[in-house]
Amino acid sequence: MTAGWREVGDRVFVRRHRELDLNCGLVVGDGGCLVVDTRSHLGEGRALAEAVRSVTSHPWTVVNTHAHYDHCFGNAAFRPAEIWAARQCAAELAATGELQRAAAVAQLLSDGDPAAELIAIAPIDLPDRLVDDATVLDVGGRPVTLRHLGRGHTGADLVVTVDDVVFAGDLVEEGAPPAMEDAFPLEWAETVTALLDLARGPVVPGHGAVVDAAFVTAQRDELAALARWLRDPGAELVFDQRTRTTARGRA
């Protein structure tokens, strides 16, 4: 597949980026397509849009899995398309976008990464089509379901399913521990349990390699152990060594 896309289901593609090991998704139907997440700044968003155009010329709709900058600061590259998200996502992004920008820019500057100046000027373009519990989009004749299954990585995570493929956003992460900055650790495992009910094939995490239900189950069990420990610090807390690596800057 061209432009970095990998087909993980029938006309369902994943593009895994060197930057933050971030995954974006693409679902192609007849006469329409859907883009899942838009990267960290306008330039990255435009590069993603160009990569979409190497696969299909159909008009796009966009989904943000959650309100973290690395998943939505490229939104403006896709306007005037509709941008979907969970109901609270727009409010979270409005409330935290400038704080996220300041934190990301400070870290990138300390790393000497020139992306700092691009994130510094990225427009914050709020999603405008909001989902309460679930909605089904018609993507060129293909039903694609957007679900808010509960709080977890943030207060407004959205899960995207098409055929047997699940785009989990950062509710699931591969290659680093789940990111906790503004998470709901007491509720996260329960939300992933609901996600597991949908996992019959590839599960695309927000970052890292595409995984399966067995991986998600292991991560859910870790999150459940963490919640038990938070409720009772005397409880045993043992983590799977697969998730012990670190990845700076993921959000």
Ligand SMILES: [Zn+2]
């Ligand atoms: Zn995140």
